[in-house]
Amino acid sequence: MYLFASLSVSLVLNIFNVDQWSTVLRVNPEEPQTTSITNQFFPTLFVGESPYGLYAIEALVDHETITTSPKLVGPPLLEGPAPIALTDVERDQYRPPQRQEFTGAPQSITFKFQDGEYLLLGYHDRPPMVMATIIPTRYPVFPFRNALESQERPQLTGPIEPHKKPEDTSIIVLLINQYPYPFFGAIMTMAALLLTVIWQCGRQWDRNSNDNLRMESFEVVNSPGESKGAQTSKNGSFGRGSFGWTQKKIEIxxxxMAVGSKLMYSPSDILGTGCEGTVVYRGTFDGREVAVKRVVSEFVKFAHREADLLRESDHHPHVIRYFCMESDSQFRYLALELCIASLNDYVEQKELQENVSLTLKEILSQATDGLAHLHASKIVHRDMKPQNVLITTASQRGKMRAVISDFGLCKRVQPGKNSISRGIASGLAGTDGWIAPEVLISASTSYPVDIFSLGCIFYYVLSSGTHPFGKSLHRQANIVNGDFSLAKLAEMEDWSLADDLITTMLHVDPIQRLTAEAVLNHPFFWNAEKRLAYFSDVSDRVEKEEDNSPVCRRIEQDARVIVCGGWREKICDALKEDLRKFRTYKSHSVRDLLRAMRNKKHHYRELPEEVRTSLGDIPDQFLHYFTSRFPRLLLHVYKATEYCSAEPVFRRYYSDAVRSRMQPIVDEEERIRREIKEEMADKEWVRQPKNAEQRQNPDKRTNQRKNNNKKNNQQ
Structure with a gap:
């Protein structure tokens, strides 16, 4: 509800007509220094209402406009003298007779009644506020001039305030006034940086000038028939003589084609090709034969990442060596260690196997060692396959090595994390048929993806080219479903060890897969000497153990299956007769079988000639005598004695991952043993009678003891 100025309300509005202004203001309008009120506009504040709500704007009004001025008697004034005090007689005299009388003048444009608060709409005196005191301005504010007044007409004047110089509010002045020390410190720092940049530019200019002088004496000699325009780069190497830089010619x-100062390659001698236009050529780097990997410039990010990762990891003997990287307008060139073939070529080409001095187990072991080094460096390869495991050329000593190559899709695991998120940045890495199932269905991947691919490589090599997940058409679907076959491992001598190792590496659950370190420590890679030493260490460990101890219970679990019903029936007669001479052995006990193997190994020179001939030489033939008869023995004992993996004797046989997995089990077994021991200590034990007659007649036994005591006393 709003109250308009035209409503009849009991208010006193200080409104006067033209004839009364001169008396109220005590001025004479006829004097020349007095401004005519009838020819002057007055600034007011108009408060109104529109369909969108209330509004207030400044307005100029003449002397006839009704204006509400609660603070003054007279015309509305922005600044000026205090209100004029009138007596009752003067108030009756100067009150306009044509106006309705009001009482209770409001002190503002809003006032309160019993029904609520109301707002007066109309022209009001401007509020006593000076905006310049709130927002300082850099420019002087000129007073408003009436467009209708004459320039010769004198104005009403009041007290003259001294002119103030506009305040300078620039940011630099404010910083100097408020923060002088930081401001000048920043200026000095910027000046020092500018001088340093100028100095470095001067040094670089001098260096380039010297290089240009040296290049004047350098010459690239092309072979006949080759144009100079075919060369990518004509930078060469220099030799330093006694009189400075001397000329040195390089024959191409x-x-x-030459790239950079030391790298050359033959475009016609292609060693291999890759995805996205990647080609590997035969070339030379500083006189050394190398493989030159050419990458398209659009994939320069991958080339630089591969070079960076190789610099950090190529010091390992089973990671391909990196020499340098050069570039031109179209390609990036990586100089890498020259290899004779990939693992795929080694498996597919039988004639190549005759030229390689490495065995299958050595190739797989060295490839696993290189992968373990990458994982220790927080690097996930993400593209393990037979084509990326290479065999190097023979060294001066005739040794070859298996190395990990192609780091284009490698990814570093960030500190504090154990996985790589699979997104646009990481991408779907790998090759169909060698990709782990979690790469396709999981949001993150980690080191187990390389272990899965390595397991596929293991079976591919051991089975002479067969993939564990079948033909290429259904291979990826079988990987997702976990459907694989290791049937061809049955033809191997250590088929049980190989089957256990590869099955664990191909587990559909990444957590259940072995680490690269655990793969290296698997008995599949042990030689005969280490296996025989392991059997002896286990036999020494369980020799004095109680039958119900945790390690003995684990070893004797499924013992009849391990010893094929009874190990005495599987050995030769000569060994049987020799074992009967010294002690008794349980034929169904795994612990006794290990004890027999240990004793015959330690006393091998003392055995009869017939027994030694049957057992064969130590360690290969001796070990084969027992493992061929009991093929599950080594794997069974290895898994059973994981309980002892934290003990110093067995640390070299197990990885840290196995020790971490077994530690809670060992702690729980020890807790149970302590509880049983405490319960036994609290109980009272009574010796039982030896024979049945004494157990049936305890009174007779007591009487006999008393009679014996009497006889002793009489004597």
Missing amino acids: PDGW
């Missing part, structure tokens, strides 16, 4: 063979 016919058909070759």
